[in-house]
Amino acid sequence: MYRQEEPIRREQCVLFVDDEISVLEGLRLALHQAKFHKLFAASAAEGLEILSSTHVDIVVADEQMPTMTGSEFLYNVHRLYPGIIRLVLSGQASKERVIEAINSGQIQRFLTKPVDSETLLDVLNQYLSQIRLHQTKRALLVRSETLGRWEWDILDGTFTWNAGFERIMHFAPKCPNRDIHQFFGTVFPEDRQVLEDSIHNCKNTGQFQEFSHRISLPDGSERWITQVLDVFRDQDRTWKMIGIMRDDTDHKEKETLLAERMFILEQTMEKTVEALARMTEIRDPYTAGHQARVARLSREIGKILGLAPERLLGLEIAAKLHDIGKISIPSQILTKPGRLSEPELAMIRQHPLTGFQIIHDIPFCSPVSDIVLQHHERIDGSGYPNGLKKNEIMLEARIIAVADVFEAMSSFRPYRTGLGRDVALGELISYKGKTFDPEVVEAFEELLSMNPEIVQDNVI
Numbered sequence: 001m002y003r004q005e006e007p008i009r010r011e012q013c014v015l016f017v018d019d020e021i022s023v024l025e026g027l028r029l030a031l032h033q034a035k036f037h038k039l040f041a042a043s044a045a046e047g048l049e050i051l052s053s054t055h056v057d058i059v060v061a062d063e064q065m066p067t068m069t070g071s072e073f074l075y076n077v078h079r080l081y082p083g084i085i086r087l088v089l090s091g092q093a094s095k096e097r098v099i100e101a102i103n104s105g106q107i108q109r110f111l112t113k114p115v116d117s118e119t120l121l122d123v124l125n126q127y128l129s130q131i132r133l134h135q136t137k138r139a140l141l142v143r144s145e146t147l148g149r150w151e152w153d154i155l156d157g158t159f160t161w162n163a164g165f166e167r168i169m170h171f172a173p174k175c176p177n178r179d180i181h182q183f184f185g186t187v188f189p190e191d192r193q194v195l196e197d198s199i200h201n202c203k204n205t206g207q208f209q210e211f212s213h214r215i216s217l218p219d220g221s222e223r224w225i226t227q228v229l230d231v232f233r234d235q236d237r238t239w240k241m242i243g244i245m246r247d248d249t250d251h252k253e254k255e256t257l258l259a260e261r262m263f264i265l266e267q268t269m270e271k272t273v274e275a276l277a278r279m280t281e282i283r284d285p286y287t288a289g290h291q292a293r294v295a296r297l298s299r300e301i302g303k304i305l306g307l308a309p310e311r312l313l314g315l316e317i318a319a320k321l322h323d324i325g326k327i328s329i330p331s332q333i334l335t336k337p338g339r340l341s342e343p344e345l346a347m348i349r350q351h352p353l354t355g356f357q358i359i360h361d362i363p364f365c366s367p368v369s370d371i372v373l374q375h376h377e378r379i380d381g382s383g384y385p386n387g388l389k390k391n392e393i394m395l396e397a398r399i400i401a402v403a404d405v406f407e408a409m410s411s412f413r414p415y416r417t418g419l420g421r422d423v424a425l426g427e428l429i430s431y432k433g434k435t436f437d438p439e440v441v442e443a444f445e446e447l448l449s450m451n452p453e454i455v456q457d458n459v460i
Contacts, residue, residue: 011036011037012036012037012057012128012131012132013036013037013038013039013054013055013056013057013058014036014037014038014039014056014057014058014059014060014124014128015039015040015041015047015050015051015054015056015058015059015060016038016039016040016041016060016061017040017041017042017043017044017046017047017059017060017061017062017065017070017073018040018042018061018062018065018089019042019043019062019065019066020062021042023062024040024042027040027117028040030117030120031117031120031121034121034124036057036124036128039054039056043065043067044061044065044067044068044070044072044073044076045067045068047059047061047073047077048073048076048077048080051077051080051081051084056081056084057084057085057127057128057131058084058085058086058087058124058127058128059074059077059084059085059086059087060087060088060089060120060124061073061074061086061087061088061089062088062089062113063088063089063090063091063110064090064091070088070089070090071088071106071107074086074088074106074107075106078106078107085108085127085131086106086107086108087107087108087109087110087111087123087127088107088109088110088111089110089111089112089113089115090110090111090112090113091112091113099343099346099347102328102347102350108127108328108354108357109123109327109328109354111123111330112330122282123327126279126327129275129279130358134361147164147244147245147246148161148162148164148165148166148167148168148169148243148244148245148246149161149162149164149165149242149243149244149245150162150165150183150242150243150245151240151241151242151243152183152240152241152242152243153239153240154203154239154240154241155239159183164245165245168225168245168246168247169184169186169215169225169245170186170215170217170218171183171185171186186215186216186217187213187214187215187216188213188214188215188216188222190214191213191214192213194211194212194213195211195213195227198211198227198229199229199241202229202230202231202241203231203241207231208228208229208230209227209228209229209230210226210227210228210229211226211227211229212224212225212226212227212248213225213227223247223249224247224248224249225245225246225247225248226245226246226248227243227244227245228243228244228245229241229242229243230242272362273317273320273321276321276324276358276359277291277292277320277321277324279324279327280321280323280324280326280327290323290407290408290411291319291320291321291322291323292320293407293411294319294320294322294400294403294404294407295316295317295319295320296454297319297403297406297407297444297447297454297455298315298316298318298319298396298399298400298403299312299315299316299319300447300451300454301399301402301403301440301443301444301447302315302396302399304443304446304447305395305399305439305440305443307395307396310365310366311366311396313365313366314364314365314366314367314368314371314396315371315396315399315400317364317366317368318368318371318372318375318396318397318400319400319403319404321355321359321368321372322355322371322372322375322400322404323351323355324354324355324358324359324372325350325351325352325353325354325355325356325357325358325372326351326354326355327354327358328347328350328351328354329347329348329350329351330347333347333348349376349384349385350385352372352373352374352375352376352384352385353373353385355369355372355373356369356370356372356373359372367394370394370397371394371396371397371400373385373386373397374386374388374393374394374397375397375400375401375404376401377392377393377397377401378393378401378435378436379393379398379433379434379435379436379437380434380435382435383401383435393437395437395440398436398437398440399437399440401436401437401440402428402436402437402440402441402444403444405424405427405428405436406424406425406428406444406455407424409423409424409427410423410424410455421455425445425448428441428444429441429445
């Protein structure tokens with residue numbers, strides 16, 4: 001089903017579907033101060049009718065509804081509008097059916113009834129925050145389509161350009177122009193030397209050039225333009241130069257297009273990682289600091305194994321986010337003392353996939369989401385969610401597996417005391433080459449021998 005593309009900036013919206021009018025009225029009162037638009041439907045059919053004409057970000061449905069259950073309704077939502085986040089409110093009687101729906105991807109999360117308004121609002125705000133991050137990414141991609149592009153065939157002196165060049169440079173050609181300097185006639189006189197030097201350096205050396213300059217508009221105002229130049233050679237003859245440009249005035253930056261793009265992505269990545277990591281620790285305060293400690297250990301193990309800097313960065317990010325999928329698991333399961341039931345274990349084993357789904361659209365510089373997905377795989381195939389073996393598992397995921405198990409075993413949890421460094425290390429050694437990569441375990445042993453303080457309290 002097709003709906004017109006939604007605008008980047010609009011009020012976020014949550015639809016609640018429940019056949020009990022009193023429940024809907026209770027939600028309306030409890031969430032009246034929430035900073036998002038709220039819609040209510042008293043049946044699955046009414047909910048689908050609303051979705052056909054209204055942009056909705058999240059749907060929350062009661063499981064026990066006549067004619068169509070909540071999970072059946074959300075299956076249809078997933079089929080028609082796959083971008084909508086789908087949550088279900090379920091009692092114990094229908095828990096197994098809901099877990100099956102989660103495992104098949106129809107539902108992102110279920111909340112056990114009755115749910116208090118504070119918990120519900122916290123969950124909704126977490127998902128709405130993720131949606132805003134995704135929209136920011138899309139906005140950056142849209143902006144990238146506004147670049148100007150020009151080509152100079154140096155052998156015959158001809159120029160071609162796109163509409164973006166005309167818009168950025170305020171260039172309206174009246175006749176063919178064979179002079180490269182006249183081609184950039186709007187460039188500030190004080191900046192023309194920068195432009196000319198960059199063009200000639202690119203032409204004569206064949207080297208990539210990056211620079212910024214100002215242009216003067218007809219009304220006397222000025223704008224900053226960033227350009228990137230590259231040149232193509234036919235054997236020893238230089239024959240074509242290509243320029244990519246953008247208007248940088250709004251950012252007031254004189255950095256190159258490539259440097260600016262990297263800066264934006266790095267800042268976005270850093271803030272995104274911090275926000276997502278905080279979400280996990282707010283959900284399960286007993287693991288506060290766990291992801292940071294695993295990240296520190298993983299990075300140091302990666303150094304010993306000789307990972308390149310860009311892979312070390314991706315490893316560290318993935319380790320900081322490896323448990324983000326646990327936001328979909330009720331806190332009473334995360335902190336439950338004693339043995340978990342099979343349905344509860346099934347939910348726990350779902351968190352790598354949920355983590356992958358949450359972050360896979362974020363434009364990290366390395367496959368962070370795949371690392372998160374694989375961090376509970378084991379080299380003998382006994383791990384989850386896909387039962388991968390040996391080199392089918394990314395090295396970064398094998399590193400996090402070792403750091404994660406060591407940190408979890410040696411630290412305090414509400415359902416047990418910390419087992420200590422020696423016990424945790426002994427567990428890794430006993431399963432070295434069985435479930436854990438032997439080279440990773442040996443690198444970890446080397447790390448502890450070189451820097452034993454790295455696992456002491458308050459160090460990480």
